[in-house]
Amino acid sequence: MPLRAILHIDMDAFFAAVEQRDHPELRGKPVLVGGDGPRGVVAAASYEARVFGCHSAMPSSIARRLCPNAIFVKGSHGTYSKVSKQVFEILERFSPAIQPISIDEAFLDVTGSTHLFGSPTNIAIEIRRLVKEELNLTCSVGIAPNKFLAKLASDMNKPDGYTVITNETIQTILDPLPVGKLMGVGASTQRNLERLGVRTVKQLRNLPIETLTARLGDFGEKLYRLSRGIDDRPVRIDQGAKSISHEHTFATDLDNADEVRAIIARQAVDVASRLRKHERYTKTISIKVRFGDFETITRSTTLENQTNETNIIHSAAKALFDTWAKTFRPVRLIGVGLTQLTESPAEAGLFDNQSSNANKAVDRATDTITNRFGKNALTRASTLKAKPAHGLHGPGSNPEDRPS
Ligand SMILES: [Mg+2]
Numbered sequence: 001m002p003l004r005a006i007l008h009i010d011m012d013a014f015f016a017a018v019e020q021r022d023h024p025e026l027r028g029k030p031v032l033v034g035g036d037g038p039r040g041v042v043a044a045a046s047y048e049a050r051v052f053g054c055h056s057a058m059p060s061s062i063a064r065r066l067c068p069n070a071i072f073v074k075g076s077h078g079t080y081s082k083v084s085k086q087v088f089e090i091l092e093r094f095s096p097a098i099q100p101i102s103i104d105e106a107f108l109d110v111t112g113s114t115h116l117f118g119s120p121t122n123i124a125i126e127i128r129r130l131v132k133e134e135l136n137l138t139c140s141v142g143i144a145p146n147k148f149l150a151k152l153a154s155d156m157n158k159p160d161g162y163t164v165i166t167n168e169t170i171q172t173i174l175d176p177l178p179v180g181k182l183m184g185v186g187a188s189t190q191r192n193l194e195r196l197g198v199r200t201v202k203q204l205r206n207l208p209i210e211t212l213t214a215r216l217g218d219f220g221e222k223l224y225r226l227s228r229g230i231d232d233r234p235v236r237i238d239q240g241a242k243s244i245s246h247e248h249t250f251a252t253d254l255d256n257a258d259e260v261r262a263i264i265a266r267q268a269v270d271v272a273s274r275l276r277k278h279e280r281y282t283k284t285i286s287i288k289v290r291f292g293d294f295e296t297i298t299r300s301t302t303l304e305n306q307t308n309e310t311n312i313i314h315s316a317a318k319a320l321f322d323t324w325a326k327t328f329r330p331v332r333l334i335g336v337g338l339t340q341l342t343e344s345p346a347e348a349g350l351f352d353n354q355s356s357n358a359n360k361a362v363d364r365a366t367d368t369i370t371n372r373f374g375k376n377a378l379t380r381a382s383t384l385k386a387k388p389a390h391g392l393h394g395p396g397s398n399p400e401d402r403p404s
Contacts, residue, residue, distance in 0.1 A: 003167070005120035006235060007108040008142040008150035009091060009127060012159035014104035015044035018083050019073050021136050029071055036060050036072035043075060047159060080104075083135065089245055090130045094123050096274050099235045107147050109235035124162050134249075145170075148183055148231035170229035175202035182226045184219065192216065201227050237278065244278070245288075246270045247335030253292040255330045264321055267336040268314035269366075275313075275338055276367055281306035282338035285316040289324065290333035297324070306342055310366070311359045313338065 011017065015033040020026045030049035034042040040060035052067035063070060084103045091098050094117055097109035110123050117123050124141040131139050138160040142153025145167060152173075153163040165173055179185050179193055179201060192215060198204050204212075205227040212220030225231070246267040254260050264287065275282055286300035299320045307313065317336045 004109065004111045004145055005114065006144055006147055006150040007110055007120065007124055007127070008144075008147070008154040009087075009106050009108060010140050010142075010154045010158070011087065011104035011131075012138045012140060013044055013046050013050075014084075014137075015075055015080055016046035016049070016073075017137050018080060019075065020046060022079070023073075026071060026073070030054070030067050030069060031073055032060065032063055032067075032070045033073050033075040034060055035074070036064065040072075083137070085243075086135055087131060087137075087139070089247070090127060090134065092244070092274070093130075093246065094127065096277050097235045097237055099237065107150065107235045121162075121164055124164075128160075128162065146229070146231040147233050147235065148226060149229055152181065165229075171205075174227065174229055175200065175205070177201045179204055179223075182223060184222070189216070189219070242341060243337060243339045244271050244274050244280075244282075244341070245286075245335055245337030247288065247333060249290075249333045250331070253330035253332050254334075257325045257328045260325075260331050260334055261318060261321065263334050264317050264336055265314055267334070268317050269310055271336050271338050272308065272310040272313045272363070273367055273370055275341070276308050276363065278341075280341040281308045282313070283307075283340040283342070284338070285313055285320070286337045286339065287317050287320045288333065288335040288337065289321070289331055292330040292332050294332070296333070299324070300337075300339075302340070308363070309359050310363050 016031045019031055019033060020029075026046075028048065029046070030052065031046040032042050032049055032054060033044040034040055038061060042054060042056050042058045042060055042063050044056050045054040045058075045063070049063070049067050049070050052070070054063040054067050054070065060072070064072075080103060087104070088098065088100065088106065091106060091108050095108050095110045095113045097112075099107040101107065110117070110120050113123060114120065117126065120143045124143050128139060128141060131137055140154045140158040140160065141162040142150040142155070142165070143162065144150040144153050144165040149165045149170065153165045156163040156173075178199060180190050182201065182204075185193075193199070193204065196207065196211070196215065198207065204223060207224075209221060209224045212224050214220070216223065248263055248267070254263075282303075283306050284300050284302045286298055288296065288298045290296040301316050301320055303312070303316065313336075
């Protein structure tokens with residue numbers, strides 16, 4: 001198994017944090033999101049409420065007894081899923097290999113991203129910075145060679161922290177842990193192991209594999225591996241991706257329309273190649289522009305036929321921008337997005353003259369080279385105008401600009 005770099009990103013007290021962010025009067029207070037009726041259940045507890053022992057999935061009646069001053073908030077799933085999308089959009093800037101675990105938690109395989117964005121730790125730091133800066137929320141990140149260890153790590157410095165587990169530190173970190181920290185080890189396995197005198201991972205590791213399999217069957221072999229920090233499960237890319245987008249915020253406003261066009265071209269190349277990587281097609285292309293005064297506009301266009309071609313996506317995005325370029329104002333943020341994704345192209349129109357076999361061949365060649373040598377290996381002529389001197393934030397920016 002080649003060395004991998006996996007991040008586990010977990011938002012801190014997600015629903016409660018969003019409520020506190022959006023309702024300043026809740027900040028610093030014990031907040032419980034969920035129904036407060038007799039059969040209500042806590043969906044999320046703010047850290048102020050956790051001090052009292054409240055936690056998610058707890059009956060609200062018990063939480064209220066533990067913390068009589070807690071403020072119950074009904075919560076809005078619409079808001080949370082909107083914010084969740086924004087979080088995933090940040091993650092997508094660093095790698096297409098995202099596996100969502102829940103609305104506020106995901107694995108990200110950044111093995112192939114380090115040549116663009118620096119070390120896995122740098123990527124984690126950058127993700128945390130962007131989540132804080134753009135969404136005013138905190139997350140915890142675990143950085144490790146596999147999913148099991150990354151998830152374990154994200155919990156070690158929570159909230160608002162990150163932990164790195166390297167091959168060298170695996171055993172030091174795992175050994176003292178109670179076996180209950182291993183995936184799949186519940187109360188009954190714990191009792192079973194206790195009869196063998198095993199409470200810690202180190203004690204587990206000292207058992208011969210034969211003893212473990214005799215006692216626990218296949219799961220015994222799994223535990224043998226987990227106690228050594230071995231986990232080969234791949235990060236499974238979300239098969240249900242509904243949208244793909246790429247945004248840049250500039251340190252200094254861009255005051256030249258051609259530079260903005262160059263960024264749009266680069267973003268179109270990126271979103272189109274991710275679209276093909278996910279084996280999806282799009283019908284709706286949008287651009288987002290934030291001006292220097294923070295006014296933000298989103299404009300979209302719907303094509304007649306589904307496409308996954310860079311040229312078509314780029315022309316549509318450029319046309320959307322050009323309608324605004326006539327009254328150009330300095331731009332602070334620009335983004336290209338694709339929505340209405342489908343798994344297969346619709347019946348191609350008889351007179352589908354936008355699409356050409358030549359374009360498709362160029363895209364295929366581009367993808368092959370990008371997959372082998374990375375995103376920066378190829379640069380389309382129209383993207384060459386983007387000047388790194390402007391201090392881009394986000395993917396495509398100069399890796400040297402990243403914090404280390
Ligand atoms: Mg969470």
